[in-house]
Amino acid sequence: MTAFGPLLYNSVSHKVEPLPGGDVGLYVCGVTPYDTSHLGHAFTYVVFDVLVRYLRFLGRRVTYVQNVTDIDDDVLLRANKTGRDWKELGDEEYAGFRQQMSRLGNLDPDVAPRATDHMPEIQQIVERLIDKDVAYENKHSVYFDVKKDPKFGRLFNHSYDSMLQIANERGNFPADPLKRDPLDFVLWQGQKDGEPAWDSPWGPGRPGWHIECSAMAMKYLGETITIHGGGEDLVFPHHDAEIAQSENYTGVLFVHHWLHAAMVYCGEHKMSKSLGNMVFVRELIDDSSPDAVRLHLLSHHYREPWDQPLDAGVPTVELAAKLSRSLADAGDPSDAELERYRGAFLDAMANDLDTPAAIAEIERLSGSEEPAARRAAKALGQRVLGLTFAA
RNA sequence: GGCGACGUAGCCAAGUGGUUAAGGCAGGGGUUUGCAAAACCCUGAUCGCGGGUUCGAAUCCCGCCGUCGCCUCCA
Numbered sequence: 001m002t003a004f005g006p007l008l009y010n011s012v013s014h015k016v017e018p019l020p021g022g023d024v025g026l027y028v029c030g031v032t033p034y035d036t037s038h039l040g041h042a043f044t045y046v047v048f049d050v051l052v053r054y055l056r057f058l059g060r061r062v063t064y065v066q067n068v069t070d071i072d073d074d075v076l077l078r079a080n081k082t083g084r085d086w087k088e089l090g091d092e093e094y095a096g097f098r099q100q101m102s103r104l105g106n107l108d109p110d111v112a113p114r115a116t117d118h119m120p121e122i123q124q125i126v127e128r129l130i131d132k133d134v135a136y137e138n139k140h141s142v143y144f145d146v147k148k149d150p151k152f153g154r155l156f157n158h159s160y161d162s163m164l165q166i167a168n169e170r171g172n173f174p175a176d177p178l179k180r181d182p183l184d185f186v187l188w189q190g191q192k193d194g195e196p197a198w199d200s201p202w203g204p205g206r207p208g209w210h211i212e213c214s215a216m217a218m219k220y221l222g223e224t225i226t227i228h229g230g231g232e233d234l235v236f237p238h239h240d241a242e243i244a245q246s247e248n249y250t251g252v253l254f255v256h257h258w259l260h261a262a263m264v265y266c267g268e269h270k271m272s273k274s275l276g277n278m279v280f281v282r283e284l285i286d287d288s289s290p291d292a293v294r295l296h297l298l299s300h301h302y303r304e305p306w307d308q309p310l311d312a313g314v315p316t317v318e319l320a321a322k323l324s325r326s327l328a329d330a331g332d333p334s335d336a337e338l339e340r341y342r343g344a345f346l347d348a349m350a351n352d353l354d355t356p357a358a359i360a361e362i363e364r365l366s367g368s369e370e371p372a373a374r375r376a377a378k379a380l381g382q383r384v385l386g387l388t389f390a391a
Numbered sequence: 392g393g394c395g396a397c398g399u400a401g402c403c404a405a406g407u408g409g410u411u412a413a414g415g416c417a418g419g420g421g422u423u424u425g426c427a428a429a430a431c432c433c434u435g436a437u438c439g440c441g442g443g444u445u446c447g448a449a450u451c452c453c454g455c456c457g458u459c460g461c462c463u464c465c466a
Contacts, residue, residue, distance in 0.1 A: 042466090231465085
């Protein structure tokens with residue numbers, strides 16, 4: 001095995017870098033389950049599914065962890081609004097999410113940990129951050145003291161004002177009187193009326209957003225993980241908060257390689273639950289096929305934002321049908337055949353997961369007169385891109 | 392600040408390692424013409440700057456400078 005793997009863009013260095021060799025620990029931020037998953041979610045998780053498949057195809061051992069933040073402001077808010085039990089709502093939405101990801105052909109993560117199952121791990125980190133004087137307790141809540149970490153925000157790499165502005169748009173409460181600095185983020189929040197709570201050294205309460213990912217990532221993948229991924233909207237404050245919590249906790253590098261999937265827009269705005277401008281995965285699959293949707297998603301490079309207008313449908317229906325016609329009956333290639341035809345495909349994948357180019361290569365091979373080329377195309381498409389080519 | 396493009400003659404612009412770097416417009420000179428116009432002929436580049444790789448760089452790599460675009464409520 002080579003010492004270095006494929007080239008992947010690293011959000012923290014802003015450069016395309018070779019992935020370190022050896023076993024890969026991959027942590028991908030999962031969903032907060034309070035609403036139906038849309039095409040933007042599907043894009044992110046299909047991208048990381050392809051990454052997992054690709055690395056395993058190269059012979060790398062990958063441990064894929066994708067969490068679910070099942071206790072969070074949004075879940076409680078939605079449950080409250082609809083008069084439902086927060087746990088029941090979360091379980092239901094999460095089950096729906098997983099079902100749709102499976103329908104799309106995504107492999108199950110090796111571990112799918114829930115925030116609510118990791119209170120001891122979360123509290124242990126919070127305790128040590130207080131001991132190290134980078135966090136402070138105030139009236140049963142605990143906050144991370146951003147001024148104590150001069151490197152805070154190095155992933156986002158923006159000014160203090162910009163950080164505060166973005167954080168405020170994404171769940172930060174700058175006016176919280178218990179905070180020393182408006183940018184400080186909550187590690188543990190004391191129980192409010194009617195909210196679920198867990199016992200802690202600071203009284204009953206629940207974890208803040210961010211800390212659950214540090215706890216679960218380190219529990220399952222160790223103090224330094226190979227790849228941490230998620231949607232690009234998680235760069236700040238979520239991922240920078242994770243870095244701050246984890247590295248102040250361990251004293252060592254938290255993540256080698258940060259990977260972020262670009263946002264899918266819908267008309268003028270980012271597709272989002274709160275704006276309601278969503279294109280649903282379920283409907284798109286029903287209107288076409290899992291392969292067609294997957295091809296549609298992967299025909300966009302993962303770092304390139306793109307637009308899915310409402311009612312635009314799936315433009316890759318014809319491509320999916322064409323590939324299915326030429327590959328459905330193809331058998332398995334021999335090792336020699338696969339080796340002979342995989343070059344351009346693997347080159348594309350090694351070039352920062354250039355799935356549009358990889359798909360073009362599958363299409364080219366599928367049109368070949370050589371049965372062996374078609375067999376190779378089918379194997380690559382199935383094993384690396386997660387397509388089925390089912391008739 | 393970040394990301395992505397791009398910087399080739401006055402202007403627009405081709406060119407993605409290999410003879411003297413296309414072409415168009417404008418400008419200058421000329422032929423033709425009673426004059427003018429039109430047409431035709433002639434005329435122009437240390438390829439943003441500085442390094443590097445190479446036998447060889449507009450072309451590839453690094454760093455600057457400059458221009459433009461994007462940066463949209465937890466995926």
